[in-house]
Amino acid sequence: MNDALQQQILIAEHPQKKNDPSNGSGAVDERDREKRMAKVTMTVNGKSVSGEVEGRTLLSSFLREGLGLTGTHVGCDTSQCGACVVHVDGVAAKACSVLAMDVAGSTVTTIEAMHNPDGSLGVVQQAFQDHHGLQCGFCTPGMVMTAAALLAETPKPTEHEVRHALEGNICRCTGYHNIVKAVMAASGQPVSAE
Amino acid sequence: MPKDGGIGASTKRREDVRFLTGKGRYTADITLRGQTYAWFLRSEVAHGKINSINTTAAKAMPGVLAIMTGEDFAKMGGNPAGWLIQSRGGETMKEPKRPVLAHGKVRHVGDAYAIVVAETLEQARDAATAIEADITELPAVVDMAKAVANPANRVHDEIENNVCFDWGWIEDNRAAVDAAFKAAPHVTTLELVNNRLAPNAMEPRASIGDYDSGTGDYKLYTTSQNPHLSRLLIAAFVMGIPENKLTVIAPDVGGGFGSKIYHYGEEAAVLAASKAINRPVKWVADRSESFLSDAHGRDHVTKIELALDKNGTFLALRTETLANVGAYLSNFATVTPTFLHGTLMAGPYKTPLVYVNVKAVFTNTAPVDAYRGAGRPEATYSIERVVDKAARELGLDPWELRRRNLITKDMFPYTTPVGLAYDTGNYQATLDKLIEISDKKGFEKRAAESAKKGKLRGLGLSTWIEACGIAPSNLVGQLGARVGLYDAATVRVNATGNISVMVGAHSHGQGHETVFAQIVSDKLGVPASSVEIVHGDTSKIPFGMGTYGSRSLAVCGSAMIKAMDKIIAKGKKIAAHMLEAPEADIDFDDGAFMAKGTNKKLTFGEVAFSAYVPHNYPLATLEPGLEETAFYDPANFTYPAGAYACEVEVDPGTGRVEIASFTCADDFGTVMNPMIVRGQVHGGVAQGIGQALLEQAVYDNNGQLLSGSYMDYAMPRADDLPNFTVDHSCVTPCTHNPLGAKGCGEAGAIGSPPAVVNAVIDALHRAGHTHIAHIDMPLTPSRVWSAMQK
Numbered sequence: 001m002n003d004a005l006q007q008q009i010l011i012a013e014h015p016q017k018k019n020d021p022s023n024g025s026g027a028v029d030e031r032d033r034e035k036r037m038a039k040v041t042m043t044v045n046g047k048s049v050s051g052e053v054e055g056r057t058l059l060s061s062f063l064r065e066g067l068g069l070t071g072t073h074v075g076c077d078t079s080q081c082g083a084c085v086v087h088v089d090g091v092a093a094k095a096c097s098v099l100a101m102d103v104a105g106s107t108v109t110t111i112e113a114m115h116n117p118d119g120s121l122g123v124v125q126q127a128f129q130d131h132h133g134l135q136c137g138f139c140t141p142g143m144v145m146t147a148a149a150l151l152a153e154t155p156k157p158t159e160h161e162v163r164h165a166l167e168g169n170i171c172r173c174t175g176y177h178n179i180v181k182a183v184m185a186a187s188g189q190p191v192s193a194e
Numbered sequence: 195m196p197k198d199g200g201i202g203a204s205t206k207r208r209e210d211v212r213f214l215t216g217k218g219r220y221t222a223d224i225t226l227r228g229q230t231y232a233w234f235l236r237s238e239v240a241h242g243k244i245n246s247i248n249t250t251a252a253k254a255m256p257g258v259l260a261i262m263t264g265e266d267f268a269k270m271g272g273n274p275a276g277w278l279i280q281s282r283g284g285e286t287m288k289e290p291k292r293p294v295l296a297h298g299k300v301r302h303v304g305d306a307y308a309i310v311v312a313e314t315l316e317q318a319r320d321a322a323t324a325i326e327a328d329i330t331e332l333p334a335v336v337d338m339a340k341a342v343a344n345p346a347n348r349v350h351d352e353i354e355n356n357v358c359f360d361w362g363w364i365e366d367n368r369a370a371v372d373a374a375f376k377a378a379p380h381v382t383t384l385e386l387v388n389n390r391l392a393p394n395a396m397e398p399r400a401s402i403g404d405y406d407s408g409t410g411d412y413k414l415y416t417t418s419q420n421p422h423l424s425r426l427l428i429a430a431f432v433m434g435i436p437e438n439k440l441t442v443i444a445p446d447v448g449g450g451f452g453s454k455i456y457h458y459g460e461e462a463a464v465l466a467a468s469k470a471i472n473r474p475v476k477w478v479a480d481r482s483e484s485f486l487s488d489a490h491g492r493d494h495v496t497k498i499e500l501a502l503d504k505n506g507t508f509l510a511l512r513t514e515t516l517a518n519v520g521a522y523l524s525n526f527a528t529v530t531p532t533f534l535h536g537t538l539m540a541g542p543y544k545t546p547l548v549y550v551n552v553k554a555v556f557t558n559t560a561p562v563d564a565y566r567g568a569g570r571p572e573a574t575y576s577i578e579r580v581v582d583k584a585a586r587e588l589g590l591d592p593w594e595l596r597r598r599n600l601i602t603k604d605m606f607p608y609t610t611p612v613g614l615a616y617d618t619g620n621y622q623a624t625l626d627k628l629i630e631i632s633d634k635k636g637f638e639k640r641a642a643e644s645a646k647k648g649k650l651r652g653l654g655l656s657t658w659i660e661a662c663g664i665a666p667s668n669l670v671g672q673l674g675a676r677v678g679l680y681d682a683a684t685v686r687v688n689a690t691g692n693i694s695v696m697v698g699a700h701s702h703g704q705g706h707e708t709v710f711a712q713i714v715s716d717k718l719g720v721p722a723s724s725v726e727i728v729h730g731d732t733s734k735i736p737f738g739m740g741t742y743g744s745r746s747l748a749v750c751g752s753a754m755i756k757a758m759d760k761i762i763a764k765g766k767k768i769a770a771h772m773l774e775a776p777e778a779d780i781d782f783d784d785g786a787f788m789a790k791g792t793n794k795k796l797t798f799g800e801v802a803f804s805a806y807v808p809h810n811y812p813l814a815t816l817e818p819g820l821e822e823t824a825f826y827d828p829a830n831f832t833y834p835a836g837a838y839a840c841e842v843e844v845d846p847g848t849g850r851v852e853i854a855s856f857t858c859a860d861d862f863g864t865v866m867n868p869m870i871v872r873g874q875v876h877g878g879v880a881q882g883i884g885q886a887l888l889e890q891a892v893y894d895n896n897g898q899l900l901s902g903s904y905m906d907y908a909m910p911r912a913d914d915l916p917n918f919t920v921d922h923s924c925v926t927p928c929t930h931n932p933l934g935a936k937g938c939g940e941a942g943a944i945g946s947p948p949a950v951v952n953a954v955i956d957a958l959h960r961a962g963h964t965h966i967a968h969i970d971m972p973l974t975p976s977r978v979w980s981a982m983q984k
Contacts, residue, residue, distance in 0.1 A: 054316070070223035071216015073448075075396045076481035080904030083396060111216035125214040129206055132873045136703030137213025138396040138448025144214065166912035170904065172396050172449050173703045175880030175942075176912040178873055 082169030240897020257317030264297030304486025397448020403464030420740020491565020534569030652957025663748030691799030698738010719785025744937030849979025878942020
């Protein structure tokens with residue numbers, strides 16, 4: 001990530017680090033920001049979408065606020081918890097750490113598009129329900145997206161590989177036991193009933 | 195009832211579908227027409243005098259709609275403590291006002307002193323940086339021992355020595371306990387820290403205030419475990435508005451673990467700001483704010499002593515604890531270290547004499563309150579650590595020492611020396627089950643395998659009990675509670691025969707929508723799919739006290755049973771009329787009303803329809819409709835109990851501890867949905883292992899929170915934890931509620947920390963480090979390795 005982008009994220013996350021706004025009048029500040037607005041176009045869940053974003057707008061904000069896709073959750077501000085994981089061009093990415101502008105032209109998939117064409121739960125989703133891999137549901141979209149990305153790359157992971165792959169997704173409810181089971185089951189491998 | 199849908203079935207959760215498809219509706223997901231955004235300005239110092247706050251420049255910033263400071267809320271009431279504690283000298287506890295926003299002084303890092311409302315979140319944040327706050331930093335009170343010892347340095351000017359209360363339980367027993375210690379052949383003493391934790395529900399707190407100037411009604415969407423309690427606190431205590439002019443909606447809530455029981459100032463602030471600008475005001479905490487301003491948990495410093503005879507019989511137990519309550523009293527802050535902690539100090543043991551002393555101490559840190567287990571993990575940890583230490587000192591097997599002292603099944607009901615009456619249990623049974631399923635016999639072989647890899651293997655045990663299903667209102671009232679602790683349910687049978695059940699309990703991960711429907715299905719003989727559970731909206735549900743303390747099933751579930759009993763009783767009257775039989779001859783079974791001795795029968799749906807279309811109906815003696823509400827006030831606490839075994843491998847080169855296995859044998863009474871119960875235990879154990887090995891909210895001497903993000907606060911992750919072996923086949927049903935249910939939500943977090951620490955100490959002793967009597971949690975590699983070098 002280049003320094004300018006890093007700085008933008010810092011500004012977005014920590015407003016107190018921003019240059020003192022009293023250096024200029026509020027009106028000038030606002031015009032500066034207006035200038036930074038830009039139109040982005042990307043494919044989200046199979047549809048082409050466009051929106052006006054600021055330079056500092058995160059992909060998670062663009063999805064949630066701009067497109068109303070609130071299944072992508074934000075659980076931390078340090079790119080640690082993984083509740084916001086989506087797929088960008090088929091790769092798992094933490095949407096809270098990606099600028100919307102940076103993924104212009106990309107293909108983004110969110111939890112809202114993980115079901116089967118007939119509307120039933122997709123394989124990973126169904127495994128999570130079958131094995132009680134979720135409780136409060138807040139980390140769940142990120143877990144499902146990370147698990148799906150893992151299985152796309154490693155169709156038959158070991159349990160150790162599953163735990164390692166989920167290391168960037170924090171769940172406070174389940175103790176991971178049933179999440180690991182769900183991912184193993186989604187890969188078609190046998191798991192115990194309990 | 196077939197076991198695919200009633201009590202005892204592992205029914206898959208219906209709520210999962212929306213959570214798995216991104217259709218959950220959490221507070222942060224809600225957007226109201228005309229919504230604006232709030233940002234709270236929070237103190238960067240732990241303790242400071244607010245000299246002035248100049249908002250002129252900030253108010254002129256783009257998009258800014260309103261800025262309010264502590265001054266604007268000074269006339270509002272304070273956020274009260276829910277429980278009034280008496281000190282052992284008879285004095286009432288100190289209860290300083292907890293304002294909506296800090297006023298006059300800031301008292302912890304993260305203490306909010308201004309709210310900025312703007313058209314966008316970015317504008318609100320930008321404007322906050324233009325607020326000029328002149329705050330003189332004062333010395334911070336952080337360490338509890340120093341706080342108590344230094345009368346000059348005060349969190350609240352009027353509270354000398356920073357002591358909220360000095361509580362003795364039971365004071366009248368103190369002399370007898372002291373005498374028993376003097377005469378005892380052996381006394382084991384242990385000083386320990388129950389480490390401070392940040393609860394870290396994955397959904398950060400969020401609130402939307404929505405004032406309607408046309409009606410004068412307030413609506414609050416918020417991340418709450420108990421919307422009616424929040425409404426009561428906000429309306430009656432803080433804002434002084436009629437309760438019926440405020441609706442509180444807690445929609446999908448992403449975990450709570452205690453931290454969302456409480457009313458927080460941000461809720462009143464967004465409501466007041468909404469009224470001020472006549473538009474909805476939304477606030478969503480970021481994780482940093484959660485770390486700084488959510489109520490933390492635990493944070494006890496304890497000295498515990500156990501007196502034993504030469505055979506290892508427990509003679510008496512005595513503790514002294516400093517309990518941190520932080521800068522202000524959060525709603526349950528005073529009951530957590532007292533009645534939820536001191537009354538558990540007998541544990542599952544026959545100890546005849548117990549005395550507990552707790553001093554609650556104000557510090558310049560975030561408020562500390564109930565976190566999963568709430569007082570009971572602190573009690574269990576202290577007891578189970580000192581029992582383990584006593585076994586080593588006396589050269590006894592820690593498993594055998596526990597067994598000798600466990601209350602036996604023929605002793606129930608059993609009254610403890612700390613005021614509880616355990617109704618039922620069988621602690622030997624869970625211990626025996628644990629020995630079996632943990633393959634205790636095979637431990638030495640596994641230890642030898644570990645040794646081949648250069649690892650030190652240890653085995654740790656804890657036998658635990660908790661008091662939950664909170665709580666009998668008359669009892670808690672005598673002990674200082676300012677609320678009742680019943681719950682309520684309304685069962686509405688609709689004209690077409692399907693059922694809506696409105697409950698006071700709130701589900702934020704527990705799966706009530708599924709389990710409560712199973713119970714209704716079982717009781718009324720209708721398909722679970724025709725039962726809808728409604729929770730979380732004060733405009734829809736009866737006044738209930740919400741979900742915490744493993745109480746939902748035992749208390750709210752019992753209210754549901756009571757309401758359904760009324761439904762059945764009324765249904766029998768209707769059926770008697772329709773079947774032209776005496777009411778006494780009507781039986782209800784498996785969803786049908788039958789007249790005894792005849793083949794006349796009505797389905798539940800036919801009776802329901804008749805209640806709403808009362809053409810053939812006893813209108814002269816019976817109201818139409820089929821809807822009943824019941825309030826249930828428990829007769830006693832419930833007492834789940836169990837035994838946990840942990841095996842660890844310690845790397846002697848680094849001190850790193852790995853959990854090799856974790857096994858639980860629990861008695862939760864009657865289990866409704868085994869799949870969900872196992873999941874609750876997994877999650878509780880994970881949090882307990884987190885406390886034991888990883889987590890700590892660390893403040894430096896200046897009151898800065900050093901572990902204030904996921905970069906510094908070590909949350910348990912998938913590769914930190916093993917698979918768990920859990921069993922709940924030992925069942926002694928609760929004797930005083932209609933479901934026989936005891937509660938399972940907190941068990942894992944209560945029983946697991948001492949099992950982990952006992953296992954590590956065991957591993958170290960087996961390797962010859964017999965000088966290591968104790969290591970404080972979290973048992974980080976650095977702490978374990980350092981202990982091994984001494």
